[in-house]
Amino acid sequence: MAEFADALSKAVEASGLSLERIQHHLELRGVQVSLSTLSYWRRGRSRPERPESLAAVAALEEILRLEPGALTGSLGEKRPRGRWVERAAALEGIWQEAAIDLGRAIARVDKLMPYPAKYLSVRDLAVIGPDRREIEMRTSSVIEAFEDGVDRILVARTADETDHSPGEILAEKSCRVGRVRRDSEHKLLVAEIILDRVLRAGDTALIDLRYISDPGADSVYADRSFVRPLRDYVLEVEFHPDAVPVRCYGYVRSEPGGPDVDTGDLWIGTTAAAHLVVHEAQPGCVYGIKWEWE
Known part of the structure; x- marks a missing residue:
């Protein structure tokens, strides 16, 4: 989770875009992600796992002008679900x-x-x-x-x-x-x-x-x-x-x-x-x- 959060945070800073602008660009692509979720991803407090969230990460790579897989490749394995x-x-x-x-x-x-x-x-x-x-x-x-x-x-x-x-x-x-x-x-x-x-x-x-x-x-x-x-x-x-x-x-x-x-x-x-x-x-x-x- 830390690797993804670090990669996302650096990409956001390099882009010069606010989270509000990033959310707007996502919406233009038909992707709905709340500001708090973007913030949690960036700070490592949660990570994208659902199919809709993974699609949003792929869209973020385009919006932040990253190479395909730059963010999705840092997610690692899906977290295990214990009882x-x-x-x-x-x-x-x-x-x-x-x-x-x-x-x-x-x-x-x-x-x-x-x-x-x-x-x-x-x-x-x-x-x-x-x-x-x-x-x-x-x-x-x-x-x-x-x-x-x-x-x-x-x-x-x-x-x-x-x-x-x-x-x-x-x-x-x-x-x-x-x-x-x-x-x-x-x-x-x-x-x-x-x-x-x-x-x-x-x-x-x-x-x-x-x-x-x-x-x-x-x-x-x-x-x-x-x-x-x-x-x-x-x-x-x-x-x-x-x-x-x-x-x-x-x-x-x-x-x-x-x-x-x-x-x-x-x-x-x-x-x-x-x-x-x-x-x-x-x-x-x-x-x-x-x-x-x-």
């Missing part, structure tokens, strides 16, 4: 690129920027039913506001290829679910979580959510990644007594598209549960638990 992703840095781009009224409305909500708050700690609990399929994921988080006036955050969930859909989201205490957008093509759910009070810079809040799963096959893993360092992350998997795996182990993936590294077997106790504790979780890494049924 549990705290992908706040990209969420605003998702709203802006979505050609639907709901997306445009949510993008205009005050304090719905990607970086108004950070996670201090997160605890996830995946509940596996007697049919070996995930029933739900319960998550409890502590966030801290970066600035005054934070009253909501965005969360995202992407389903597995075998899942029917990304499921549903429910709020427990201290917050409520606001507007929700679903992308059926990518099995993506993005939700606005409204806090029970407005935070000032340095204030903290508790967020308790439940993600109701919609699996289409046996579940074999649970994981999450983060866009910035996290002090403490706890992942627990609770199995039904009639569906206890023969092996359970932790893993970490240090880079997109990289291999999963086995971090060791995890004990399944008498309560048919196993857990993983990560101190100082690093941005971009995926931390998870896998298990084997046979």
Whole structure:
């Protein structure tokens, strides 16, 4: 993402065009891209991935008088989509690129920027039913506001290829679910979580959510990644007594598209549960638990 943002930023500066003029030139070519999306691309806060966005990048190469492929070639591989992703840095781009009224409305909500708050700690609990399929994921988080006036955050969930859909989201205490957008093509759910009070810079809040799963096959893993360092992350998997795996182990993936590294077997106790504790979780890494049924 950084390579593309750097190339785009240098090209914009060299052209002498403002983002408003660039947007105008795009519109003349029948390409619709918002100013905020152009700004996020330039600053590396999101990246073009959808077909419409990639077409816009090709048009930008022409407008900025670049060689064909100068920008598209810097995009690299498409980012992987794990089931549990705290992908706040990209969420605003998702709203802006979505050609639907709901997306445009949510993008205009005050304090719905990607970086108004950070996670201090997160605890996830995946509940596996007697049919070996995930029933739900319960998550409890502590966030801290970066600035005054934070009253909501965005969360995202992407389903597995075998899942029917990304499921549903429910709020427990201290917050409520606001507007929700679903992308059926990518099995993506993005939700606005409204806090029970407005935070000032340095204030903290508790967020308790439940993600109701919609699996289409046996579940074999649970994981999450983060866009910035996290002090403490706890992942627990609770199995039904009639569906206890023969092996359970932790893993970490240090880079997109990289291999999963086995971090060791995890004990399944008498309560048919196993857990993983990560101190100082690093941005971009995926931390998870896998298990084997046979």
